[in-house]
Amino acid sequence: MKANEIKKGAAIEVDGQTILVKQLQVQSPSSRSGSTLYKVRGQNVVSRQKFERSFKGDEAVNSVDLIRRPVQLLYKDGDGVTFMDSESYEQYILSEDSIEEELKYIAEGLEGMLALITDEVILGIELPTTVVLEITECAPGMKGASASARTKPATLSTGLVVQVPEYLEVGEVIKVNTDSADYISRA
Structure with a gap:
């Protein structure tokens, strides 16, 4: 896939690391010969470190297949935040740090949340638009x-x-x- 096809919520592989894209900013060229830059902000799904890099629009990027599952918030405790799959009732635990931004929007009974999963590992939570x-x-x-x-x-x-x-x-x-x-x- 090319960098201009990256979307928020996608997972990409950069230098052998899987990155969950949390923000995407498009910077138009300031001159005729310049190329559009796609500034990607995200998080390494293993180390939870922040990631930031700019890509040229036609630069090749490896995408990682994500499974999106409907989930709901069960509870928060010392271990983290526990979500339950709305269909299979499987439970997923995420640390509060890894979903710090999303927690500001998650209230009891929020519908429309999706868990982002790859290789049986939960990477993060995708919120509804509103x-x-x-x-x-x-x-x-x-x-x-x-x-x-x-x-x-x-x-x-x-x-x-x-x-x-x-x-x-x-x-x-x-x-x-x-x-x-x-x-x-x-x-």
């Missing part, structure tokens, strides 16, 4: 607040902080984009 979370802390809502672009920070039930319109209040349930951590709408 999640619904409750506001647990924010400044009081303003009665005369217009629907203008004025926002305030709000802490959600998972600890994630997002900017929300100033008319929202504690206890309201909102929809959040998991790629950008942006407020979308009331749920």
